[in-house]
Amino acid sequence: MGAFEYQALDQRGRTRKGVATADTARQIRQQLREQGLVPLSVVREEATTGVRIESRRRIGTTELAVVTRQFATLLGSGLTVEETLHGLIEQSENHHTKATLTGIRSLVMEGQSMAIALRSFPRSFSELYIASVAAGEQTGRLAEVLERLADYTEARHSLRQRVTTALVYPIILTVVAIAIVAGLVTYVVPQVVQVFTDTGQTLPVLTRMLIAFSDAVRQYGLWAAGFGLLSLLTGIALFRRPGPKYALHKTFLVTPGLRQLSRGINSSRMARTLAIMVGSGVPLLAAMRASTNVLGNRVMRGALERATEEVTEGASLSRAIGKSGRFPPLLTQMVASGEASGRLAPMLDKSAQAMERELESRLSMLVGMFEPIMILLMGGVVFTIVLAILLPIFDLNELIK
Secondary structure, three states, X not given: OEEEEEEEEOOOOOEEEEEEEEOOHHHHHHHHHHOXXXXXXXXXXXXXXXXXXXXXXXXXXXXXXXXXXXXXXXXXOOOOHHHHHHHHHHHOOOHHHHHHHHHHHHHHHOOOOHHHHHOOOOOOOOHHHHHHHXXXXXXXXXXXXXXXXXXXXXXXXXXXXXXXXXXXHHHHHHHHHHHHHHHHHHHHHHXXXXXXXXXXXXXXXXXXXXXXXHHHHHHHHHHHHHHHHHHHHHHHHHOOOHHHHHHHHHHHHHOOOHHHHHHHHHHHHHHHHHHHHHHOOOOHHHHHHHHHHHOOOHHHHHHHHHHHHHHHOOOOHHHHHHXXXXXXXXXXXXXXXXXXXXXXXXXXXXXXXXXXXXXXHHHHHHHHHHHXXXXXXXXXXXXXXXXXXXXXXHHHHHHHO
């Protein structure tokens, strides 16, 4: 039995797309006719390689968490993997998700393990996910492992949303502030100041500076914006290279403010990844190697790779990561406690939660500080512009008197 992607017309003449399983394309067409659809095309998905499906589709983080949770629930109720996949395919409303699950089910029905089937879809399932599923299959605790993976996926997505939400407001406020000042300087100031220029009076220094700045913005503003955009794109391309990217990430770790944020985000990711894999039965060394992929900071990634080598030589995990000096002391202490008590996975999970709370608190504090600072800056700029406009009026009143 294989997976087929089809296109068909319904009774209202609308095109419908989907994926169904059968032995032949002829059976798919028959199924479509029984549903009152007119088949237009039926194409077999190459599920054994996953290339055709995966090249165009990827299960999103939110959808993956939902599917994983449903998988664990159905599997825990006593259904087989094949029956569980069939149930997920039937109730899935997302076309991409349904196609991916259909490809996985086809591979499982051919006799391959769940972990091997997931490897055909690397864009949807990470090495962490695949390694944890493999460990769950080997230990007979697949449902429990999937529950852990669902918790992990939801927690990571929630952290990413909180960080993004915290950064959106300052960015919007900055853009609006720049737009307001640009509008004042390029449109309002020239029209108002022109009145004083026509009188022939000697303008105050502040007013002359404002006029010069306004003229410069109007004449060279587009060129400056283009140069800034070009510099930004050049910088992005430059920092994608290994050397400059490593230097930038090292700068993050030594800059006050950025240091705590960068280290907190990466350390919490690593701790959660280690917790889910160790708790699922994955060997510590394999879990550490997989955890390097979730570290976005190249300096911390290199530190974890060296720590992995030290653990291979017989060192403890707490000593290895503590020696690097790149990870928070809280993580090192919690790991040491977990190793001593034989509860490494729960302690890693608790440390991840603690670091995430600290990270959220720091972000809230920075955003709270940014708002009044930005308001003061905006107030200062607007006050300067208004003062530069009012000074000639005061001088003109003095002349009239």
